[in-house]
Amino acid sequence: MNPYPGCEACERLLERTPGLVILDDPLWLVIVRSNYQTCLGTCLVILKRHACELDELTAEEDAAFHPLTFNVACLKNNAFGKDPDATPSEMGHVHWHFKPRYGTKPIIFAGETFTDPEPGRYDKQLEHRTVDVGFAAKIASAIKAKLS
Numbered sequence: 001m002n003p004y005p006g007c008e009a010c011e012r013l014l015e016r017t018p019g020l021v022i023l024d025d026p027l028w029l030v031i032v033r034s035n036y037q038t039c040l041g042t043c044l045v046i047l048k049r050h051a052c053e054l055d056e057l058t059a060e061e062d063a064a065f066h067p068l069t070f071n072v073a074c075l076k077n078n079a080f081g082k083d084p085d086a087t088p089s090e091m092g093h094v095h096w097h098f099k100p101r102y103g104t105k106p107i108i109f110a111g112e113t114f115t116d117p118e119p120g121r122y123d124k125q126l127e128h129r130t131v132d133v134g135f136a137a138k139i140a141s142a143i144k145a146k147l148s
Contacts, residue, residue: 009046009093019137022144027061030098032143034136038129040107040114041139045096052092073097110138 004010013029022043023030029046036042047061054074074096107114112135131139 004050004093007050007093009044009095010050012044013046013048017133019133020140022140022147032136032140034133035130036128037114037131037136037139039099039101039116040109041098041100041143043098043143045098047094051094054094057094073099109142110135 002010002014012031016024016029017031017034020032020034021029022032027048029044029048031044031046033042033044047057051057074094101119102114102116103119104116112131114129
């Protein structure tokens with residue numbers, strides 16, 4: 001049972017769709033998104049406990065996110081809950097959207113071609129590409145193979 005009903009990140013923590021999990025350690029869950037694969041390999045990185053603000057991360061939780069560079073987004077769109085003037089809300093949950101970008105060359109994966117029509121631009125304007133869970137599981141498997 002989700003102690004924070006309506007929190008999308010908590011729902012994903014409970015769901016853990018088989019085959020889509022890339023990392024499941026004591027602090028973080030990393031999953032491939034089947035509902036958004038415009039940029040091949042798009043993932044969610046979700047804190048395993050409910051915390052609404054980045055400054056609530058412990059030193060141990062934050063240590064994993066000190067690389068030299070990679071492209072991530074922490075949008076905090078659902079941090080407001082139902083009342084946009086009442087922040088922070090229990091509806092917020094620390095998580096990142098990890099979106100690889102590939103430039104102008106098409107990427108072929110498992111017989112499907114992925115293109116980035118506007119490399120270097122924020123992908124909010126791009127058409128969302130949904131893949132079925134089986135295809136998303138192939139993406140997760142390929143990512144995990146590269147990590148081992």
